[in-house]
Amino acid sequence: MGAPSRLRAFGGAAGVLMLLQALAVGLYWAVEHGRAADRPGRPFEHEPLSGGEPAPDVALARPDGSELRLGALRGRAVLLHVWATWCAPCRAELPALLDLGRELRRDGGIELVAVSVDESWDVVRAFFDGDVPPEVVRSSSPAFARWLGVSTLPDTFLVRPDGTLALRFTGARDWSAPEAKLLLAGHAGSGPGNLK
Numbered sequence: 001m002g003a004p005s006r007l008r009a010f011g012g013a014a015g016v017l018m019l020l021q022a023l024a025v026g027l028y029w030a031v032e033h034g035r036a037a038d039r040p041g042r043p044f045e046h047e048p049l050s051g052g053e054p055a056p057d058v059a060l061a062r063p064d065g066s067e068l069r070l071g072a073l074r075g076r077a078v079l080l081h082v083w084a085t086w087c088a089p090c091r092a093e094l095p096a097l098l099d100l101g102r103e104l105r106r107d108g109g110i111e112l113v114a115v116s117v118d119e120s121w122d123v124v125r126a127f128f129d130g131d132v133p134p135e136v137v138r139s140s141s142p143a144f145a146r147w148l149g150v151s152t153l154p155d156t157f158l159v160r161p162d163g164t165l166a167l168r169f170t171g172a173r174d175w176s177a178p179e180a181k182l183l184l185a186g187h188a189g190s191g192p193g194n195l196k
Helices: 003-038 088-108 121-127 142-148 178-187
Strands: 059-061 067-069 078-083 111-116 136-138 155-159 165-170
Touching (some): 121 136
Parallel strands (some): 078 111
Antiparallel strands (some): 059 067
């Protein structure tokens, strides 16, 4: 067999091997893609807080000038959200969080309290074009965020009906994800020993 014949035979064999390899990769991708579709979604990231630490019973300001004391919400689970208008991730996640909060209140009795740490109501009102949602309150004291250990905004806590902290969600989340509602509803009445 001459050199040109051997090159053609080698080229043909290499082509067949490449075709088989491409088919194997394609088959592998199809199988894995099918498996991924059957797997449950990634859990909604959170940190369990099982120490039984109580949420601070502070007075938070409502836009109408009245106060909301967190202690007045005992007996109900509370989703306590710390945010600010100057925080880009906060602004991005807030609409879905407000929607979820309204749904949780209606369906499961979980109250959303979105605590702005902005300097004044003026910037909060401007952010909402003058129509501040009832879930939004403001803390004028930096001690509130410090007590919770907030170093990055947004930061969100699930408070059990007995007033103790159950879960923490540091950073922005996709609150429209189905896992969010399931996780919150599942832990809203849990005692410290029942957290997953």
